[in-house]
Amino acid sequence: MRLSQGFFPTVKEVPADAVIPSHQLMIRAGLMRQLAAGIFSFLPFGYNVMKKVMQIIREEMDAIGGQEFHLPALNPIELWEETDRVKAFGDIMFHVKNRPMVLAPTHEEVITAIAKNHIKSYNQMPQIWYQIQTKFRNEPRPKSGVLRGRQFTMKDSYSMDSSWEGLDKSYDLHAEAYKKIYTRCGLSFYIVGASSGAMGGSGSQEFMVESNAGEDNLAVCEESGYAANVEIATSLVPSAERYSLSEPLKEVHTPNCKSIDEVAAFLKLPTNRCAKSLIFMNGEQPVLVLMLGNNQLNESKLQKVFGADIRPAHPEELIELTGADAGSIGPVGLNNKFHIVADNRLKDANGLVCGANKNDFHLLNLDMQRDVKIEAFYDFRTVEEGETSPDGKGKLRIVKGIEVGHIFKLGTKYSDSMKAMFLDEKGEEHPIIMGSYGIGVERIIACHIEQHHDENGIKWQKALAPYDVHLISVNMNSPEVVAKADELYKLLPQQGISVLYDDRSGVTAGFKFKDADLLGMPLQIIVGEKNLKNNLIELKDRNSGDRKTVPVENAVEEIVAFVKN
RNA sequence: CGGGGUGUGGCUCAGCCCGGUUAGAGCGCUUGGUUCGGGACCAAGAGGCCGGAGGUUCGAAUCCUCUCACCCCGACCA
Numbered sequence: 246m247r248l249s250q251g252f253f254p255t256v257k258e259v260p261a262d263a264v265i266p267s268h269q270l271m272i273r274a275g276l277m278r279q280l281a282a283g284i285f286s287f288l289p290f291g292y293n294v295m296k297k298v299m300q301i302i303r304e305e306m307d308a309i310g311g312q313e314f315h316l317p318a319l320n321p322i323e324l325w326e327e328t329d330r331v332k333a334f335g336d337i338m339f340h341v342k343n344r345p346m347v348l349a350p351t352h353e354e355v356i357t358a359i360a361k362n363h364i365k366s367y368n369q370m371p372q373i374w375y376q377i378q379t380k381f382r383n384e385p386r387p388k389s390g391v392l393r394g395r396q397f398t399m400k401d402s403y404s405m406d407s408s409w410e411g412l413d414k415s416y417d418l419h420a421e422a423y424k425k426i427y428t429r430c431g432l433s434f435y436i437v438g439a440s441s442g443a444m445g446g447s448g449s450q451e452f453m454v455e456s457n458a459g460e461d462n463l464a465v466c467e468e469s470g471y472a473a474n475v476e477i478a479t480s481l482v483p484s485a486e487r488y489s490l491s492e493p494l495k496e497v498h499t500p501n502c503k504s505i506d507e508v509a510a511f512l513k514l515p516t517n518r519c520a521k522s523l524i525f526m527n528g529e530q531p532v533l534v535l536m537l538g539n540n541q542l543n544e545s546k547l548q549k550v551f552g553a554d555i556r557p558a559h560p561e562e563l564i565e566l567t568g569a570d571a572g573s574i575g576p577v578g579l580n581n582k583f584h585i586v587a588d589n590r591l592k593d594a595n596g597l598v599c600g601a602n603k604n605d606f607h608l609l610n611l612d613m614q615r616d617v618k619i620e621a622f623y624d625f626r627t628v629e630e631g632e633t634s635p636d637g638k639g640k641l642r643i644v645k646g647i648e649v650g651h652i653f654k655l656g657t658k659y660s661d662s663m664k665a666m667f668l669d670e671k672g673e674e675h676p677i678i679m680g681s682y683g684i685g686v687e688r689i690i691a692c693h694i695e696q697h698h699d700e701n702g703i704k705w706q707k708a709l710a711p712y713d714v715h716l717i718s719v720n721m722n723s724p725e726v727v728a729k730a731d732e733l734y735k736l737l738p739q740q741g742i743s744v745l746y747d748d749r750s751g752v753t754a755g756f757k758f759k760d761a762d763l764l765g766m767p768l769q770i771i772v773g774e775k776n777l778k779n780n781l782i783e784l785k786d787r788n789s790g791d792r793k794t795v796p797v798e799n800a801v802e803e804i805v806a807f808v809k810n
Numbered sequence: 811c812g813g814g815g816u817g818u819g820g821c822u823c824a825g826c827c828c829g830g831u832u833a834g835a836g837c838g839c840u841u842g843g844u845u846c847g848g849g850a851c852c853a854a855g856a857g858g859c860c861g862g863a864g865g866u867u868c869g870a871a872u873c874c875u876c877u878c879a880c881c882c883c884g885a886c887c888a
Contacts, residue, residue, distance in 0.1 A: 258822045755848035
C-alpha cells in the first residue's frame, strides 16, 4: 500500500481522552477512532491487525477440531428467559425497544439451542463450536480505550461432551490452543486460577497479561510459577499462636479505639493478637466473620461459602444486632443469633482481643476453643505482597493484569435449563456436558501494544504487524531514489512480503521517519540519496533500533531473510 | 449509581475567577515559492452561531439554573 494513496490518519498530539499507552497509540497510529463511549470504528490499519489476530485464533481453533459458526447478535428475549439470564445480566444486556429482542452479550443460549435440536446421541460428541463476532454489553463505565467497551469482538467457543472426562479433555485442548494463540500474538501472559463467578461450573482459568492498565489483581510467584487471581489466591502464613495458659476473659475500657491498629496500640499488643469481627447479612441471617488482625477479608472467598447475595450489614443493623458499633463488636455471646465463622489463621488460638459488644470496650484473652462456638474455619484472607507462595517455593508478587481469555468448565448449567439432552450407550438420557472459552480480540491488540511500544510509537511483532516492512523513499525529488524504491515496492511482494510504502512527496524525511516509528512495522527500509550514491540501502529494525546498510543488490535477500527469520 | 474533571476551528490548548472592541495561539488544511536524513521555512488564505436550552444584564465564551456528552476514581464486571 502506498501511503500517498491510503488512509493513514496519524496524529502527533496525544489525544486528550486517552490515558493508557495502547489507547493513545491506537488513536495516534490510526488504528481506530472513537464513535461514542466504549464504541470504536476500526480503520483499515487497525482492522488489518484485527484480521491477523483472528486468523491466528482460527488456525489454532481449527487445529483442535473447532468448527466456526456465524451466529446472530439479535436474539429473541425468550431464549434468555429460558436460562434466567435476562435477570442475571440485568442492565448489562442491551434491549431492543421495538421488538422483544436483546443484543447478545455472549452466546451460550444460541449454541445450546442448536445443540438441543441436533445433538441427540453420545455418538455425535465431542464437538467444539466457535465464533468470532461482535458482542454487546452495556458496561456501566467503559474505559481504557478498547479494554472495556460496549461493543467488542470476541472469539468464544463451546465444547459439548458426553462425559466429564470428555469435558476435561476439551478443556485441556483449549488451554493448549490458548497458550499457542497468545504466544504467537507475541504476548507474555500468566495462566491463573480464577473464580468462576456467576457462570457456575467446576473449574476456570484466566489468561492474564501483566499491565498497570489491568483491572484484576494477580498473585504471582516467579520462582515456582504459581499464579492466581487474588480472588482465590492463597499463601503460606502461620496461624495465630496458642499459648499454653488460657487466662479468663477480661473486659477493658478502650476509649475511641475503632480500628485494629488503634486497639493494638492502646493495649500495647501486636495486631495479630486481635480478632476482627465483621458482620454480614445473608438474607435475613446475620453472619459474623472473624479475621486475624488487619487481614483483609476476601469477598470472593466469602461468596463462595455463602453465595453471591451476602452483603455487609448496615450500621443500624450492627447496633441492633450486637449492641455496639463497628469497632467494638465481638463474637462472645452472639452464638444464638449469628452464624459465626472464622479465618483459618484463628483456629485454636487464644489470648486474643475482640470487641465486647459494648462501645469502647474490648475483651482480653479470647479463646477460640473456650469462649465461642465457631461453625467452621475457612480461608477468607486476601493474600499480600511478599507472602510465601502456597507451594512454599518463593515469594508472591501482586501485579495488575488484563484478562485476555477465560476458559470455563460449564458442566450442565445451560443444557439442564434448556433441556439439551442426549442418549448414552445404555439409552439413558443426560444433559450435554459443556465448556465455554472466550478470547477478547481487541484486548489482544491493546495488550500487544502495551507490551511492545516506546515513546515514539508501536513496535509490532512480526505476527501481528499490519505490513511486513515499511519502505521509505526519503526524497521524492530524486529520480534515482524513487526508481529504486519503486522497484523494491514491486519486487518484495513477489517474495511474499507485504509493503507499506511511504512515497509521499512534499513531506520531509523527518516526518516520514517519525510516522514510520509511530506506525511501528518491524523493519524499515530506507532509500535515501547519500546511501544510494554508494549503492547502499539502509535497514532499521524497529524493535531493537539497530540499523545497517546493505548493498543494493543484496537488499531483497536481506529483507526476505529478516521477515522470514 | 456515588465522587471529581473537561466541553472554545480537524487536533492540542489559552481566554472564564474579575462580563465590555472584530474570540486567540501552535499544529493540521488550501495556494505559491524555497527546502528535502528525524514531525522544515516564507508569504497569502479557508475554517468557530465558544456542547445544548433557558435565565440575569444595556451587553455573556465569561455569571446563574437545567440538560447532554466525554474522561478519571469508586461501585459493578458473564
